[in-house]
Amino acid sequence: MDVLVVDHPLAKDRLSTMRDARTDSAAFRAALHELTVMLIYEATREAPVRAERIHTPVARTQGYRLANPPLLVPVLRAGLGMADQAHKLIPDAQMGFVGLARDEETLQPTPYLESLPESLASRPVFVLDPMLATGGSMVYTIQLLAERGATDVTAICALAAPEGLKRLEESGLPVRVVTASVDERLNDSGFIVPGLGDAGDRQYGPR
Ligand SMILES: O=P(O)(O)OC[C@H]1O[C@H](OP(=O)(O)OP(=O)(O)O)[C@H](O)[C@@H]1O
Ligand SMILES: O=c1cc[nH]c(=O)[nH]1
Numbered sequence: 649m650d651v652l653v654v655d656h657p658l659a660k661d662r663l664s665t666m667r668d669a670r671t672d673s674a675a676f677r678a679a680l681h682e683l684t685v686m687l688i689y690e691a692t693r694e695a696p697v698r699a700e701r702i703h704t705p706v707a708r709t710q711g712y713r714l715a716n717p718p719l720l721v722p723v724l725r726a727g728l729g730m731a732d733q734a735h736k737l738i739p740d741a742q743m744g745f746v747g748l749a750r751d752e753e754t755l756q757p758t759p760y761l762e763s764l765p766e767s768l769a770s771r772p773v774f775v776l777d778p779m780l781a782t783g784g785s786m787v788y789t790i791q792l793l794a795e796r797g798a799t800d801v802t803a804i805c806a807l808a809a810p811e812g813l814k815r816l817e818e819s820g821l822p823v824r825v826v827t828a829s830v831d832e833r834l835n836d837s838g839f840i841v842p843g844l845g846d847a848g849d850r851q852y853g854p855r
């Protein structure tokens with residue numbers, strides 16, 4: 649499985665703001681917005697483009713547009729904090745939604761929302777979720793996408809745990825990962841260490 653770690657100094661800076669327990673909700677959301685821009689920028693580096701003729705004020709030249717904009721799929725709640733920024737960078741993208749809440753005891757994802765196009769064959773998909781911990785939520789989401797024919801999925805995460813990456817790889821699902829960090833491990837409660845805490849709670853308050 650292809651894992652791209654975006655370890656640019658500016659990505660490290662925003663991630664450090666998110667990790668810091670003193671960062672309040674507004675500053676956390678702002679840092680996630682800015683980090684999302686960097687992650688999407690790197691995730692689209694190899695994206696195919698189509699050429700079009702354009703006129704500058706001075707001359708005719710070749711312009712380029714994304715040939716096949718991805719479907720953006722934020723995983724609620726925490727992934728909502730990435731959706732607007734991703735959409736600003738790729739304004740032609742369509743958006744689907746998945747809502748999952750991880751059970752604190754079993755660590756299993758409980759689905760509560762699914763709003764996705766019927767067919768995803770030959771469409772790239774970007775799943776937006778800041779946290780890849782056990783990988784249960786991401787595997788669940790990509791299974792939904794694969795059932796609709798998706799074969800080209802990118803998981804865009806602020807943080808990933810080695811356990812989640814392993815689970816994703818072992819799932820055999822068609823996915824690559826773009827993340828700002830692969831952290832050390834999960835703790836006994838399934839939280840990423842050192843991590844940043846609960847990404848949903850830190851943006852929106854406790855559930
Ligand atoms: O890899 P996993 O072990 O499945 O954990 C990761 C999931 O946990 C968080 O969501 P959470 O269930 O806390 O919901 P929230 O975004 O509403 O807070 C996070 O945003 C992921 O979706
Ligand atoms: O560390 C973690 C693990 C899962 N979900 C979070 O929001 N944080």
Ligand SMILES: [Mg+2]
Nearest residue numbers: 846847848849
């Ligand atoms: Mg949460």
